[in-house]
Amino acid sequence: AQTVTQSQPEMSVQEAETVTLSCTYDTSESDYYLFWYKQPPSRQMILVIRQEAYKQQNATENRFSVNFQKAAKSFSLKISDSQLGDAAMYFCAYRGANAGGTSYGKLTFGQGTILTVHP
């Protein structure tokens, strides 16, 4: 079974600074998708960014970017120019892309990282 590990239970950053959240995953599949979700205190799950494993280029969405290292099975999230509204729990997630694979269509989540932003 696929597993997703977020080794940082908590992180903190000063407003306007940059922070990187770590995520590693374990899979034997060659094709898959990776996601970062944000869960603010409202508990609403919000998609931050996604990456297709077949793409070598790292995904970017405004202040959010990823460092995808397929061989190392690593998928870190970088938040630049941190804002107070970025404070939330962040989840890394994996989904298989091979139809018939055990993880096809299912999203597996890491344990989450609580991000605190200091003014």
Added chain:
Amino acid sequence: DGGITQSPKYLFRKEGQNVTLSCEQNLNHDAMYWYRQDPGQGLRLIYYSQIVNDFQKGDIAEGYSVSREKKESFPLTVTSAQKNPTAFYLCASTLWGGNSPLHFGNGTRLTVT
């Protein structure tokens, strides 16, 4: 606007009672999911459904049951067999396959005493 509606937001039940959590979506998504979230933990998959009248167990299905009679609806029943039912429950939907992200409802907080 399209979205996913979970109701109620808070639910209280006595131990030994079954309880059903509602999830409705108007996004025309094929697949629907139920996740459980415990304090300080990630989301764990309970059940998911790819199409109407078909569903599969996730990682923690014991003590739960679901039905998928309509594309729009995927109710979750927490039975008395679930040993630790108090948790936050999230429903989600997406287009099956591809890189389409999951869209989540606002969740139901279930407390069983």
